[in-house]
Amino acid sequence: MDSGTPPLKVIIVGGSLAGLMCGVALKHAGHTVTIIERDKNERMSHMAGVCLGLDAERFLERHDRHTKVFSHRSTRVQVLVDDDKVQIYANGRRQITSWDTYYFRLRSLFDGYISSYYPSPPESLDTDGPAKYQYCSEVTHMARSGDKMIVTILNRDTQDVSQEKADLVIGADGPNSFVRSLYLPNVQRQYVGYIAWRGTVPESKVSATTRGIFHRSVTVHRMKQQHCIMYMIPGPNGSLEPGERLLNFLWYTNETPEALDEIMKDGVDGHRHHHIVPAGRVRQDIWQERIEYARSVPFAKPFLEVMLQIEQPFIQVITEFCSPQAAFEDGKVLLMGDALSLFRPHTAFSGTQAAFHTLRVEEYVAGKIPLAEWEEKVLRFSYLHFAQSIWWGKIYQHHISAALLAGLGYWSYCVVDKVKSWWSGEESLLRTTSSVVEEYD
Numbered sequence: 343m344d345s346g347t348p349p350l351k352v353i354i355v356g357g358s359l360a361g362l363m364c365g366v367a368l369k370h371a372g373h374t375v376t377i378i379e380r381d382k383n384e385r386m387s388h389m390a391g392v393c394l395g396l397d398a399e400r401f402l403e404r405h406d407r408h409t410k411v412f413s414h415r416s417t418r419v420q421v422l423v424d425d426d427k428v429q430i431y432a433n434g435r436r437q438i439t440s441w442d443t444y445y446f447r448l449r450s451l452f453d454g455y456i457s458s459y460y461p462s463p464p465e466s467l468d469t470d471g472p473a474k475y476q477y478c479s480e481v482t483h484m485a486r487s488g489d490k491m492i493v494t495i496l497n498r499d500t501q502d503v504s505q506e507k508a509d510l511v512i513g514a515d516g517p518n519s520f521v522r523s524l525y526l527p528n529v530q531r532q533y534v535g536y537i538a539w540r541g542t543v544p545e546s547k548v549s550a551t552t553r554g555i556f557h558r559s560v561t562v563h564r565m566k567q568q569h570c571i572m573y574m575i576p577g578p579n580g581s582l583e584p585g586e587r588l589l590n591f592l593w594y595t596n597e598t599p600e601a602l603d604e605i606m607k608d609g610v611d612g613h614r615h616h617h618i619v620p621a622g623r624v625r626q627d628i629w630q631e632r633i634e635y636a637r638s639v640p641f642a643k644p645f646l647e648v649m650l651q652i653e654q655p656f657i658q659v660i661t662e663f664c665s666p667q668a669a670f671e672d673g674k675v676l677l678m679g680d681a682l683s684l685f686r687p688h689t690a691f692s693g694t695q696a697a698f699h700t701l702r703v704e705e706y707v708a709g710k711i712p713l714a715e716w717e718e719k720v721l722r723f724s725y726l727h728f729a730q731s732i733w734w735g736k737i738y739q740h741h742i743s744a745a746l747l748a749g750l751g752y753w754s755y756c757v758v759d760k761v762k763s764w765w766s767g768e769e770s771l772l773r774t775t776s777s778v779v780e781e782y783d
């Protein structure tokens with residue numbers, strides 16, 4: 343966009359992490375930003391982790407006006423090879439927070455929303471633009487009129503329908519994106535062949551030995567074509583106090599589409615969920631069967647100990663896609679976050695991708711990079727990390743030959759990225775975790 347343009351009227355569709363990050367950045371740049379969110383203000387967290395990678399750290403350095411630490415530090419990735427023996431797989435710091443802690447922090451930065459997580463929002467600056475978070479509102483239609491976009495919004499409480507004009511519309515409406523469906527109807531979520539059994543347990547509920555194994559690490563437990571992961575995240579109201587933090591458990595198992603019909607049946611009313619069976623709705627008999635199976639595999643003791651303490655498990659079906667285009671209507675409509683591409687969770691990259699997109703949107707809107715460069719960068723970043731997440735998924739869940747094939751795809755994107763970044767004299771877009779060795783305290 344042209345630098346020196348007057349403050350823009352921006353509508354962001356979707357008020358989760360990607361929409362909020364983008365909203366905060368554009369508000370801080372002085373634009374008038376409205377976020378339209380289908381859901382309520384007080385959202386239901388999955389109580390699972392969100393990793394703050396390099397781009398999230400850069401976003402926070404620029405835009406976070408809170409100072410309190412809100413993530414748990416893990417210093418290595420390790421593999422549990424026996425009940426009590428670990429092998430360090432990679433040293434490197436990872437800051438991990440929870441979705442709700444991040445959401446309420448971004449809300450307090452965006453529209454000063456007061457929550458039990460952040461009771462005192464930071465003051466706005468005179469240079470900030472106006473920011474509005476319009477919840478219980480769904481975008482149901484969108485069309486271009488001259489140099490504006492006309493957005494139709496349904497109020498889900500009153501059923502009133504209204505229209506708003508915008509200079510720029512950001513589609514941050516997640517994997518089932520309405521905005522993407524208008525321009526790329528064929529890009530749909532694909533089931534990758536496995537699901538995750540998930541849950542959290544307060545660290546105070548497990549033995550000191552188990553806590554010691556998990557408390558500063560991301561720990562993997564590999565079994566034949568299945569694996570578990572454990573790491574720590576903040577507890578209630580984002581607490582990082584020892585004893586209040588949560589151990590976050592995930593177990594990935596390969597399942598046929600037919601098996602999913604049973605697994606995804608709601609434990610209360612029997613309807614079939616598509617992507618997530620929320621906490622409190624997993625069938626008791628299905629969970630009990632899994633526990634028996636875990637005992638028979640057998641799981642390493644620390645993993646089994648945590649699994650047995652999970653009171654409210656939930657199930658996530660792993661799906662993916664990667665869009666071939668990110669900008670539409672001559673740059674008046676942009677896709678970002680999970681609406682643009684959805685990665686497998688092994689690399690913990692969704693939050694980082696949303697931050698990368700936000701920083702590039704900020705540059706584009708400020709006129710620092712042209713539209714073509716914006717799109718090339720966000721697509722290259724997405725392809726790279728999409729391929730990277732497939733590669734890891736194949737290593738964990740499939741035969742070595744499938745992993746090698748996926749590796750070839752990933753490495754060829756790495757070569758493209760290296761050549762492009764060398765040619766332009768800019769940093770590579772491939773992100774890996776830091777290899778700084780830190781004490782396991």
Ligand SMILES: Cc1cc2nc3c(=O)[nH]c(=O)nc-3n(C[C@H](O)[C@H](O)[C@H](O)COP(=O)(O)OP(=O)(O)OC[C@H]3O[C@@H](n4cnc5c(N)ncnc54)[C@H](O)[C@@H]3O)c2cc1C
Binds near residue numbers: 361391392516679
């Ligand atoms: C309630 C919730 C809890 C989550 N918990 C976790 C977690 O614990 N761990 C984790 O790793 N990831 C979690 N995620 C996913 C995580 O937020 C994303 O993977 C990542 O942060 C990037 O998300 P996103 O903002 O691009 O998309 P999403 O997080 O999927 O958000 C998309 C948003 O758009 C809204 N929306 C969709 N269509 C419309 C429409 N037509 N009009 C208006 N609004 C619309 C949705 O309600 C949603 O809030 C959660 C997502 C949500 C919504």
